[in-house]
Amino acid sequence: MPRSLLLGIDLGSSGVKAILLDPDRGIVASASHDVDLFSDRVGWAEADTNQWWAAVVALVPQLLTEAKATKAEVVGIATSGMVPAVVCVDEAGNPLRRAMLQNDARATAEITELRANLADTDLLKLTGSILSQQSVSPTALWLARNEPAVWEKTKYLVGSYDWLLMKMGACAHVEKNWAHESGLYDLELNPLSQVTAATGVKWPELAEVKAPSTPVGQLSSDAAAQLGLEMGTPLFVGGADHVLSAYGAGLVNAGDVLVKLGGAGDILAVTDEIFVDSRLYLDAHPIPGKWLPNGCMATSGSLLRWEQALFGGASLTELDDQAQNSEPGALIALPYFLGEKTPLHDPDLRGVLVGLHLGTTRGDIHRSFLEAIAYGFRSHFEILAQGGIHIGSVRITNGGSKSRLWREILADVLNRDLISIINHPGASYGAAVMAGLGSGVIKDWSYVAGSLEQGEIISPNPDNVARYAERYEEFVALTAATTEFSHLLARSKS
Numbered sequence: 001m002p003r004s005l006l007l008g009i010d011l012g013s014s015g016v017k018a019i020l021l022d023p024d025r026g027i028v029a030s031a032s033h034d035v036d037l038f039s040d041r042v043g044w045a046e047a048d049t050n051q052w053w054a055a056v057v058a059l060v061p062q063l064l065t066e067a068k069a070t071k072a073e074v075v076g077i078a079t080s081g082m083v084p085a086v087v088c089v090d091e092a093g094n095p096l097r098r099a100m101l102q103n104d105a106r107a108t109a110e111i112t113e114l115r116a117n118l119a120d121t122d123l124l125k126l127t128g129s130i131l132s133q134q135s136v137s138p139t140a141l142w143l144a145r146n147e148p149a150v151w152e153k154t155k156y157l158v159g160s161y162d163w164l165l166m167k168m169g170a171c172a173h174v175e176k177n178w179a180h181e182s183g184l185y186d187l188e189l190n191p192l193s194q195v196t197a198a199t200g201v202k203w204p205e206l207a208e209v210k211a212p213s214t215p216v217g218q219l220s221s222d223a224a225a226q227l228g229l230e231m232g233t234p235l236f237v238g239g240a241d242h243v244l245s246a247y248g249a250g251l252v253n254a255g256d257v258l259v260k261l262g263g264a265g266d267i268l269a270v271t272d273e274i275f276v277d278s279r280l281y282l283d284a285h286p287i288p289g290k291w292l293p294n295g296c297m298a299t300s301g302s303l304l305r306w307e308q309a310l311f312g313g314a315s316l317t318e319l320d321d322q323a324q325n326s327e328p329g330a331l332i333a334l335p336y337f338l339g340e341k342t343p344l345h346d347p348d349l350r351g352v353l354v355g356l357h358l359g360t361t362r363g364d365i366h367r368s369f370l371e372a373i374a375y376g377f378r379s380h381f382e383i384l385a386q387g388g389i390h391i392g393s394v395r396i397t398n399g400g401s402k403s404r405l406w407r408e409i410l411a412d413v414l415n416r417d418l419i420s421i422i423n424h425p426g427a428s429y430g431a432a433v434m435a436g437l438g439s440g441v442i443k444d445w446s447y448v449a450g451s452l453e454q455g456e457i458i459s460p461n462p463d464n465v466a467r468y469a470e471r472y473e474e475f476v477a478l479t480a481a482t483t484e485f486s487h488l489l490a491r492s493k494s
Contacts (some may be wrong), residue, residue, distance in 0.1 A: 008202030008432030011081035029066035043105035080427035081160035105347035110138035130281030155289035167222035236438035244430025255392030262399025265300030279343035295342035322363030420455035
């Protein structure tokens with residue numbers, strides 16, 4: 001009997017992941033493909049759209065083979081990716097340059113200039129977020145000034161996953177959370193002409209905004225031939241990677257929180273009302289009427305990858321084993337190796353390590369990095385609590401959650417129980433569910449509740465909670481004390 005399979009694809013900073021979902025049986029195939037992160041200058045972060053497409057072309061046939069599926073069984077496709085990555089496309093939808101990723105920090109001067117130009121505009125009230133590294137207008141202004149030939153040919157600025165759907169045959173569009181985080185639209189998703197006007201440059205068209213699970217076209221003959229799928233397969237809007245990952249992890253009720261230990265560090269909380277704070281971002285939950293105030297720290301797993309390279313390719317398991325024997329809080333690290341996004345919004349911050357001596361071990365350094373990310377998450381929890389959000393269950397996912405040591409440190413620093421989600425497939429799963437909801441194969445938004453396997457609950461160690469509470473205060477003080485020096489160093493190399 002033919003199955004109704006759903007294809008979900010997620011474009012990540014270091015790889016592309018895709019799954020096939022059978023709504024009745026769960027995930028029947030999954031595969032991933034590495035892609036390069038380009039950082040030609042300090043603070044730059046780019047990806048090659050050609051690599052993204054080549055990865056998708058390689059992955060889809062693998063999925064069909066693994067699932068023993070025919071192309072006719074795939075009844076819907078949806079995509080996800082980083083937000084707000086920026087892809088400049090021409091009239092034909094072709095990319096004009098590499099994609100500029102969400103943690104790209106080159107437009108620092110443009111941020112300062114636009115903040116001054118928009119000083120009388122309450123962007124927080126209008127959009128739910130302040131002007132920051134996450135905003136698209138400073139990036140656009142940088143492009144207009146530094147790559148005028150590209151800017152002149154740009155028809156639309158779109159997100160990574162929106163571009164991928166367009167490559168497959170969808171109409172030009174941006175998904176609503178890309179629109180929210182771009183700062184180019186208000187909370188009702190109306191274009192903000194005052195923001196584009198503040199740049200002083202001529203803008204391309206702002207693409208139509210589409211909600212997750214909305215149909216946006218059908219698979220073209222060319223894309224179908226390359227992917228090994230049927231021409232005309234319906235295409236549906238997916239969503240932002242952190243949003244769909246959180247939804248897929250079962251965040252459906254107010255107070256549910258997700259901590260993601262990916263390349264960046266994400267935290268998302270479900271609310272029934274709009275929650276606005278200048279230190280955070282605001283996204284719409286895929287479920288209509290719900291919201292996801294959230295934060296994204298510029299580094300998390302990416303800091304550990306840098307550390308591994310520095311230590312000659314040491315495995316994270318080896319580093320964890322060494323750190324297990326280190327004293328909690330022996331060092332204090334600041335994780336600002338790519339500047340910082342939330343809650344500080346300061347791309348000119350830099351990494352710091354304090355307390356080194358001749359007896360310091362590799363384990364001490366590794367543990368301090370794990371603790372630094374945990375302190376960053378604690379600052380976000382405090383902001384949510386200050387805003388009156390009741391925090392209920394806390395789930396933890398992504399690659400870093402495989403480290404029991406890191407989960408233990410997080411539980412101690414946050415002083416909360418953590419529920420591990422085992423083998424969470426990430427945003428590709430949420431994208432597949434969007435395709436299911438759009439096609440009608442999945443009938444209800446509550447489909448994801450309890451759909452993924454939950455692992456052990458990590459509880460705080462009382463012996464460490466007080467120590468980490470002290471170290472957290474010192475972490476905050478150290479950030480304040482070193483900010484001026486970070487700025488001096490960052491700007492001397494700009």
